[in-house]
Amino acid sequence: MRIGIIGTGRMGLAIAELGVRAGYEVAISGRRAPSELRDIAASIGTATIASHPADAAAFGHIVVIAIPWCHREALAAYADVLRERVIVDTMNPFLEDRSLDAIHATHSSYVLARALGASRVVKAFNTIWYKELREHSTLHLPLERRRAIFLAADCERSKGTVARLVCDMGYAPVDSGGLLSGGGRQAPGGEFFGLHVDGARATRASGATLWRPAAV
Numbered sequence: 001m002r003i004g005i006i007g008t009g010r011m012g013l014a015i016a017e018l019g020v021r022a023g024y025e026v027a028i029s030g031r032r033a034p035s036e037l038r039d040i041a042a043s044i045g046t047a048t049i050a051s052h053p054a055d056a057a058a059f060g061h062i063v064v065i066a067i068p069w070c071h072r073e074a075l076a077a078y079a080d081v082l083r084e085r086v087i088v089d090t091m092n093p094f095l096e097d098r099s100l101d102a103i104h105a106t107h108s109s110y111v112l113a114r115a116l117g118a119s120r121v122v123k124a125f126n127t128i129w130y131k132e133l134r135e136h137s138t139l140h141l142p143l144e145r146r147r148a149i150f151l152a153a154d155c156e157r158s159k160g161t162v163a164r165l166v167c168d169m170g171y172a173p174v175d176s177g178g179l180l181s182g183g184g185r186q187a188p189g190g191e192f193f194g195l196h197v198d199g200a201r202a203t204r205a206s207g208a209t210l211w212r213p214a215a216v
């Protein structure tokens with residue numbers, strides 16, 4: 001399984017590292033030319049390549065969007081390819097001045113999906129700080145005792161694909177609902193934003209469901 005990542009900042013690289021550790025092939029990309037990303041890719045591991053965003057989108061079965069919300073319009077250039085992919089939206093809708101984009105605060109992933117004409121968008125990893133994501137992976141624990149990563153999507157199959165990735169990375173995938181309902185719970189100010197709980201507590205407290213891929 002391959003992951004293309006658009007955005008090589010704190011969140012994009014944390015996901016790249018976890019993905020490689022989990023056995024996925026990863027292409028990283030950003031605003032900088034691939035030649036400028038080669039050393040970073042090499043430091044993550046031999047399963048990582050540096051590319052242009054269009055190539056990262058074409059490379060991945062899963063494409064992770066990890067750029068600032070206010071730069072999202074750049075993604076329109078790759079919409080044709082992204083529409084065919086499972087898209088993981090990590091973005092929180094903050095503006096350049098760090099204030100919340102009040103218009104899209106609770107449904108930014110839905111807005112992204114509509115703008116791209118994409119039906120396979122999964123909102124994930126947006127509720128956790130990148131440093132914690134790097135450090136709290138616990139592959140040896142059962143899902144109930146791993147840190148929860150919340151997933152919102154309208155396409156169940158895509159949610160399953162990302163749930164598998166979350167499991168492989170050492171976290172517990174917790175289904176928060178559809179892009180609008182679950183997306184709102186995951187958004188800044190929502191009940192799951194910044195919530196540091198394990199899979200068991202996440203499901204007990206909220207009625208959300210622990211997603212258990214077949215082989216875990």
Ligand SMILES: NC(=O)c1ccc[n+]([C@@H]2O[C@H](COP(=O)([O-])OP(=O)(O)OC[C@H]3O[C@@H](n4cnc5c(N)ncnc54)[C@H](OP(=O)(O)O)[C@@H]3O)[C@@H](O)[C@H]2O)c1
Nearest residue numbers: 007008009010011030031032066067068074091092129130
């Ligand atoms: N940091 C966190 O803990 C955290 C937690 C939850 C969610 N998120 C979300 O994750 C996203 C990324 O946050 P971050 O903290 O990783 O930001 P960051 O460290 O500032 O990195 C942003 C990256 O996006 C790239 N980028 C910007 N515009 C681009 C474009 N038009 N095309 C391709 N790449 C572009 C930048 O490229 P250059 O390096 O070339 O400038 C940079 O690598 C945000 O939407 C944020 O809300 C972050």
